[in-house]
Amino acid sequence: MKFFACLATAATLLTVVVPASAQFAKPEDAVKYRQSALSVMGTHFGRLGAMANGKVPFDAKVAADNAQLVAVMARLPWAGFGPGTDKDPRSKAMSEVWTEQAKFQAASEKLVAEADKMAAATKTGNLDALKTSFGATADSCKSCHDTFRNK
Amino acid sequence: MKFFACLATAATLLTVVVPASAQFAKPEDAVKYRQSALSVMGTHFGRLGAMANGKVPFDAKVAADNAQLVAVMARLPWAGFGPGTDKDPRSKAMSEVWTEQAKFQAASEKLVAEADKMAAATKTGNLDALKTSFGATADSCKSCHDTFRNK
Numbered sequence: 001m002k003f004f005a006c007l008a009t010a011a012t013l014l015t016v017v018v019p020a021s022a023q024f025a026k027p028e029d030a031v032k033y034r035q036s037a038l039s040v041m042g043t044h045f046g047r048l049g050a051m052a053n054g055k056v057p058f059d060a061k062v063a064a065d066n067a068q069l070v071a072v073m074a075r076l077p078w079a080g081f082g083p084g085t086d087k088d089p090r091s092k093a094m095s096e097v098w099t100e101q102a103k104f105q106a107a108s109e110k111l112v113a114e115a116d117k118m119a120a121a122t123k124t125g126n127l128d129a130l131k132t133s134f135g136a137t138a139d140s141c142k143s144c145h146d147t148f149r150n151k
Numbered sequence: 152m153k154f155f156a157c158l159a160t161a162a163t164l165l166t167v168v169v170p171a172s173a174q175f176a177k178p179e180d181a182v183k184y185r186q187s188a189l190s191v192m193g194t195h196f197g198r199l200g201a202m203a204n205g206k207v208p209f210d211a212k213v214a215a216d217n218a219q220l221v222a223v224m225a226r227l228p229w230a231g232f233g234p235g236t237d238k239d240p241r242s243k244a245m246s247e248v249w250t251e252q253a254k255f256q257a258a259s260e261k262l263v264a265e266a267d268k269m270a271a272a273t274k275t276g277n278l279d280a281l282k283t284s285f286g287a288t289a290d291s292c293k294s295c296h297d298t299f300r301n302k
Contacts, residue, residue, distance in 0.1 A: 023198070033194050036187035040227065043184050047174070072223060076191065 023079055031088040034080025041073035045137070048118070051127070052134040060125035067115070067122040067130075070137070074115040078108045092150045107144040114140045174230055182239040185231025192224035196288070199269070202278070203285040211276035218266070218273040218281075221288070225266040229259045243301045258295040265291045 024030035044066040050056040051063055081097055081104070097104050118133035175181035195217040201207040202214055232248055232255070248255050269284035 024194075029194075032190060036190040039183060039187040040191060043175075043180075069223075069227075072220075076220075 024082065027082070027084045028088050028090070030080040030082055030085045031091050034077040034085075035090070037073055037076040037080070041070055041077075044069045044073065045141075048122075048130065048134050049138070052131045058127045058130070060122070063130055064119070064122040064125075067119040067133075071112075071115040071119040074112045078105075094148050094150055097148050104144075104148055107140070107148065111137070111140045111144065175233065178233070178235045179239050179241070181231040181233055181236045182242050185228040185236075186241070188224055188227040188231070192221055192228075195220045195224065196292075199273075199281065199285050200289070203282045209278045209281070211273070214281055215270070215273040215276075218270040218284075222263075222266040222270040225263045229256075245299050245301055248299050255295075255299055258291070258299065262288070262291045262295065 024033065047056075047066045048063060048070070051058045081093065083098070085091060086093055086095060086098060114133070114137040118130070118137050121129035121133040175184065198207075198217045199214060199221070202209045232244065234249070236242060237244055237246060237249060265284070265288040269281070269288050272280035272284040
């Protein structure tokens with residue numbers, strides 16, 4: 001399996017991610033996709049939080065693996081916020097996602113940037129670097145949820 | 152963002168993936184995780200199928216990006232099949248997942264291997280290579296679903 005070396009550069013991956021609306025046959029498919037991607041990201045992000053907050057012992061390799069997965073997953077959900085996907089009953093997105101698209105896009109890019117920093121930080125094997133970058137990434141999650149997600 | 156260079160080798164990633172049961176606080180979290188990961192994988196796999204089957208024009212870069220995502224996602228769901236996760240009402244897993252664990256593990260490893268081959272094949276930019284590797288990967292999906300997933 002050693003040929004499975006690199007996932008992609010950020011720029012490469014974003015070509016999968018950005019052209020949003022045409023990629024889903026139905027709005028509910030887009031909602032399911034974005035919620036699934038966010039859920040998987042949240043699982044791996046939570047494992048980093050457990051280490052950052054001292055609830056589980058710090059393991060540098062596990063931290064780096066989880067942070068890399070978060071950085072990948074952070075790129076995916078945004079393609080699922082195309083037109084019409086606010087109508088699905090499972091959607092928790094506020095209308096501001098569509099009325100303030102530039103702000104929403106900036107928030108998603110902020111998450112990607114913080115997740116990339118966290119992936120880089122965890123490669124150092126330093127717990128303090130994880131704590132700092134985890135906190136910054138968590139802030140970007142919270143800020144976007146506060147502004148764009150219904151409770 | 153250029154430091155975001157590599158996701159991981161397969162061996163690296165598998166350390167995140169394999170130690171299953173202790174990673175989830177509740178069985179329902181594990182079920183949600185595995186279903187979410189499979190759903191995201193299915194979305195990107197479906198895009199490859201659309202190209203392989205001529206329903207959308209072949210785009211070598213989009214194919215390669217989607218195949219790399221499939222190869223990443225293919226590693227994730229299996230950690231969510233820990234003990235007790237067969238009891239969740241949302242689970243579609245047959246009891247054979249737990250009574251035939253070696254066979255189930257072999258099936259998951261078969262998927263990972265086929266997805267890796269597909270990721271490599273799509274890097275050649277050749278539509279026939281996509282078709283062949285997509286077919287083999289799809290066969291591994293179907294085989295596992297037939298044996299281990301309730302309709």
